[in-house]
Amino acid sequence: MNTLFSIILQTVLLLALSPLISGCIKNWKAKLQNRRGPRVWQPYFDLVKFLRKDMVISEHASWIFRAMPYVLFTSTLLAGLMMPLVNVSAPLSLFGGVLAFVGLLALGRFFLALGGLDAASAFGGMGSSREMTIAAVAEPALMLAIFTVAITAGSTNLSQMLLAAQGPTWKLLNPAHVLAFAALFIVLLAETGRLPVDNPATHLELTMIHEAMILEYSGRYLALIEWSASVKQLVLMALLVNVFFPVGIATDVSATALGLGLLWFVLKLLALAGAVVLVETSNAKLRLFRVPDLLSAAFILATLALLSTFLFQ
Amino acid sequence: MNLPQSELASQLITLLAAGMLVIQLLMVVQGMLLTNIRLFALQSLMLAAIAAIIAFFHNATHVYWVAGLTVVGKVFFLPWLLNRQVRRMQIEQEIAPLLNSSASMLLCGGFTLLGYIVARPFTSLERLGNNTLGVAITLLLTGFFLMFNRRKAITQVLALLTVENGVMLAAVALTTYGMPLVVELGIFFDVMVAVMVLGLLVYRIRETFASMDVSKLSQLKG
Amino acid sequence: MDQLSSNLLLQIALCAYCAGVVGSLLAMRRERIANLVGFGCSTVAAVSGIGAALLALTVEAAPGAAPFELWPSLIPYLQLKIKLDPLGAFFLLIVSVLGLALSLYSFGYVRGFYGRKNVGVLAAFYNALLLATTLVFTAANAFFFLIAWEIMALTAYCLVSFEHEKTETRNAGVLFFIMSHIGTGCLILGFLLLFQAAGGQSPGDYSFDTFRALGATMSPGRRDAAFLLFLFGFGVKAGIVPLHIWLPEAHPVAPSNVSALLSGVIIKTGIYGLTRVLFDFMGTPPNWWGVTVLTIGTISAVLGVLYALMEHDLKRLLAYHSIENIGIILMGLGAALMFLHTNHPVLAALALIAGLYHTINHAVFKALLFLGAGAVLHATHTRDMEKMGGLIKRMPKTAFFFLIGAVAISALPPLNGFVSEWLTYQSLLQGFGTTDSLVRLMFPLSGAMLALTGALAAACFVKAFGITFLAQPRSEQAAQAHEVSPTMLLGMGLLTGACVFLGLFPTTFLALLGPLTQQLIGQPLPAYLVQADGWVLGSAKAMGGTVSTLGIALMGICLLPIPLVLWLFFGRRTRVRIGPTWDCGLRGLTPQMEYTATGFSKPIRMIFKALFRPRREVQREYDYSPYFAKTLRFESHIEEAFVTRLYRPLNRTILRLSRRMRALQAGSIQAYLIYIFITLLLLLLFAL
């Protein structure tokens, strides 16, 4: 009963909060570039607009094309439900830890890429190819960084990892944590299609990745895809902020604790979003074949983190 | 029998054995085919003589058989056969060895030495003559050398026969009475047949290759 | 229960296979009958094989099935003894499950050979191969094992070169057989070392019972030698890097049902051998064994998938993935060895289970994928992905099955590939704590490599499925393709079912592996492996990670309604139009404009340029400016560094030396006489 309740709550939270984060990022970016930029709430209006619009589906497309948005949406939500947001114990923490989390995101990506290929347009193929490539290169860094934390926690269960990270704040400042965080931050940029890896704002054929894959989508499918994209972004950021700075996260289910936890969570998210904005505005997009260098840098960072867990203990 | 007689016998045998060796060495340096054949006949005659001497002094009748057969076969029949073949095929007389005579002479000297080294431990065993075994082994080695030093098919046959002589010498020298008669006869006939077969082959080779040079027989490789 | 013992079922299976061999040979001239008889027999045999394996793993696990002898042999030291212990039973299960699915598939598949090739012979060799493999898994005597092993290699060779009219097929067959025979040579030496250690006197010294835990009594040098020999011998069969070169040649050229068997089972015999020898015979391993196996596994996994990505021949691509998965399996085994060394039986059990679980998973989904590829080949008569496309509309069922296989092999939840890789991750993760030496860094690093492998595999199968089945057909024969016959679909469906079952109910299946770990490590299933009465799969410790694929699947189904609710809210009046794909204003898209398989993997080829060293040739004809080319021809080849740098030079050297030797037989009789003469002289000197 309790679990069911928390599941519903967390689902709502994910769906409700994620567009806000994207909105904030867009808005602040514009501000930093001395533009007025869209309102913070703009993503919500976009979603509603997409949902209201008619759909055009390519004549070459198969059922894969239709199934993709559902799979993507569901898998992303599932991943989100495994991530502790305001409370230490995530609703589905028993059903899978960080490995399942990564796996579900990968499942979503798999179908996203298939959907890109299905419409028989060169753009889609290009997008899928690049998306899968970057994901492949990002994966080892991601996994190694997670391993570093998981080893200190002795578990891949996210709640366990959070509990292990509880305690005096100075523990969070040990080099392993810091380096792993840096690595994960780079991975976050890659996974959420941010500059300098991908430009979410562009529709220029040769530079786009994520946009190229979903070029053929419209209407409610597009709405689902966009929404899941922002949910994915939210949960990845949650992974960073909660696993590395589990300050203020609720350890019991009392209303005050939860309220406090929510407050802390949003604050931490906004802070991270700010960091992302800073990076995006201060960097130009990299050439596709320079991206691996960036990600291998992340891998090196993660390795260093690992070594430091090994050395400083 | 009394001692001086056997003394005399062994003296004679040693002498003849030495003669056989000398003839062998002559064959090594001798350049003419027909002469070679005659030398072989002479060598065989000495072998027969040795056999006869043994038979006489130890009155072992069956060794007379050996002597007789050797005379008939190796002194008359085989040389005649080879001669006939040489004439019939108008084989040019030159033997054309691979090594020149001086070098081969040197080698054969070495072989003789080796033969005596190999034979030394067994001198006690020979009761007739001295070092006949050494001579026999030397005949074997030099015969061997003759075989791969000659290019003509016929000469290889000849060399093979001298090896056979070596064997027979060893047989009589080591075992007093030679081998049991059955074996002797068997060996003898085998040699005859062998030479005939060889002759047949030589003939065929001659007519298909229009040459007697065995170094031309080198199509089968690898 | 006596009338249904595992031995009885096993004997039935063996007899049925023999009947299949004989029957299909007898019916050779009537291909339809041969087809029915041959594959009918193998079906029956497979079913009873499954029965035997399940019985041996459940009911008779505790006492273990009694050994029995086929017939008294004429050679001392050779006993044709068969014993169905848990390890053997597990692999027997694999071969029988695949045997069943493949036999059903073959009924339909071999119709393609009618009139062209002799189906009877194919069926006979197919049965013989299954028979030999079954014997390999159940033999209880090293000599007997080697016989079965060789017969297996022989029949596999015959099947690989079944379509011997093509030169590539013949060469592939020869390469396969030579490599496998070299491997067998090493095995013979290895077993002889064990035999020597066992005393080498009594005929019993060859039976596995005497080999058990023999390694402890061997001198370290001999023991390590034996380990290396076995690693090489079984590694060749398993296709580990760098001994894998035969695999991508041999597997694709065989008929697809055979390819499935080769990739699904035959390479697993290598895994079986390694497990049998390393865990059953060799005693507690030194550390470097585990490190070696783990390293080889990691390298094989990464290189295998990288080379797979470069392929656009569907079956070659799958073959390379076999190398990758063998690598993943070896990661588990290697970790288990290291845990045995540091004396952590629980973790060792976990790692071993991970490896073996991946073994059966790979068997199932790789067979499924090969059958799918076979169906595509059957329908389009080509293996080249660049000529395919749009097949999902023409052969929807095949496409669906292939998709399931692709998701499974990409280790995506909730299917079986994910589960076994999850277990591998768990064992690697907890390995870190087992030792203080620097070696512990191996665990997380190979874990990261495993992650890379998984992601690349996903990329590879997006390409494999997307290019083959989606979008527009790229060639005429792809456009003409049609769905395959029901029996073929049945075979694929069976394996799909297996994938789903192994994915969703891992805890149910893992219960079977208890006797196995008990036998090999002396340790029952880790206590925390099965949690929440079977709903959740745990790891080796209390607070360790947990996963529940079943839960994920159900939860996903529960979440599906959310979008529908949204439709009801907002989009009730929306319409769906079918329109052309955006073509940048050109007059319609043509298949030439689609992304190609080569193009898809181009970024990865660029990233790993140093490894692949692709040779590319671009020819463009233009009138006045290179930017307005009239015709453009691009081709790019990739040859494996191992072939070009290692094997070809080796081969060339050996042949050159042999040719040198031939000078000895130059034909001059004088030379021959001199040989004899010198021999005589030397011997005389030796004798004096």
Added chain:
Amino acid sequence: MMLLVPILVSPALAALFCLLARSRRVMAFANMLAFGTTVALGVGLLLQLQAPPHVITEWGEFFRADALSVWMVLLISVVSLGSSLYAGRYFQRDLAARVVTPGRVKEFFVLTPLFTTGMFLVVLANNLGVMWFALEATALSSVLLVALYNRNTSLEAAWKYVILGSLGLALALFGTVFTYAAAIDQKSTALPSFNWSHLMSMAGQLDPRMIKLAFVFVLVGYGTKAGLAPMHTWLPDAHSEAPSPTSAMLSGVSLKVALYALLRFHILTTACLGSSFSRTLLLVFGLGSMCLAAPFILVQTNLKRLLAYSSLEHVGLICVGFGLNSPLTIWGALLHMGYHALTKPVLFFAAGNIHQTCHTLQMRLIGTGMAKLLPVTAVCMGLAAVSATGLPPFGLFFSEMTILNGGFAAGHSVVSTIVLLALLGAFCGILYQLTRILLGVPKVARTSDAAPLDGLPAMGLMLGALLVFSVWLPAPLRFVMQRAAGIIGGEAVP
């Protein structure tokens, strides 16, 4: 009843009969009949030997058959029967193709039984001198068979064969004489008997130095005839140039007969000097032959030469088996003799069919696709090749494994390893070459003048026997082999 004399006489009679007979069929039939009889007699011998004293002697001590000789008799007669079964049809086609004259065919049918008689005499004679000239007789009769087609190459091969062969035999005669000399009692002037059995009985008193010298000569001499490297040089030439039935007999048994002669001296030497001397030499020469054969097989271009070199390899392995001199390896070597004798003829028959179809033995010219052109031949050849490369289910795998085992059990790991490597090399060569010619599609649609079933009876007989004896060894045979191993090793086999 008398068995040994009939075994010797029946082929001789056949030879005589063929000398008088005119029609080819009759001659072929006479051959088959004779060899059939010898097979029957051999089996009779086998059964008779079961009873103690397990030795059969006739004409006083002149003919003597112990387990070893009986084993050889069986091999000789079976292989001869096989090749005579094959010969008839083979020469019919040769005559049709005008490669041979009827006279030569007659020569074949006369000489083959003589050849066989010689081999029988070798294994049945008790007197070592008789054994020697019997061997010389086999050499001489087979030389003419090798030269049967009057081609340049066949004459060349025959010449090399006869020169090297008779030279070797001369050396062997030296050895024989020395052995005899070693046996002479210094005091008495009586002629000692030259019987092997007698020499064995007085092995203790023989002069060791003399025996040593003798064995050296015999090894080089009979080793030449048995084709041990480096005295093997005549072997590939003769075996590849002879007509296929003769090649089959040369590779199948005549090598082993020479080896048998060598073995008799080996046993004697071992009894006199202890095992180490002669067995070491056997081991060295066996390994040498194996290691030499492998590379030649790898890069061979001529089909029959390929087979000849593989025979060299197997003879080497047999020598190694005897050289290791443990009961197990000796037993394995005996088994190997038998299985190889059953395998190699099949290969040569198949090669003969291919030769008569493609009129060449160069594998490059034969090209691919024999399986399509001559299905039956190809299948038989494939099976025989599987056996020759030592793969199960055929016996050669068992015998090879037994030898390797014995090597390891006796602590000669290195020897076994070398043997294994050589076998691997041979395997690769044979597999590669035969795959190339058997599989694939025929280069040109050659109008095949091959009747599909040519030589099937012979090959079927051999392969059938091979398969049967691979999985089942009848008790008497097993007993005889164990006794033979006992005779060689001086002790019984487990």
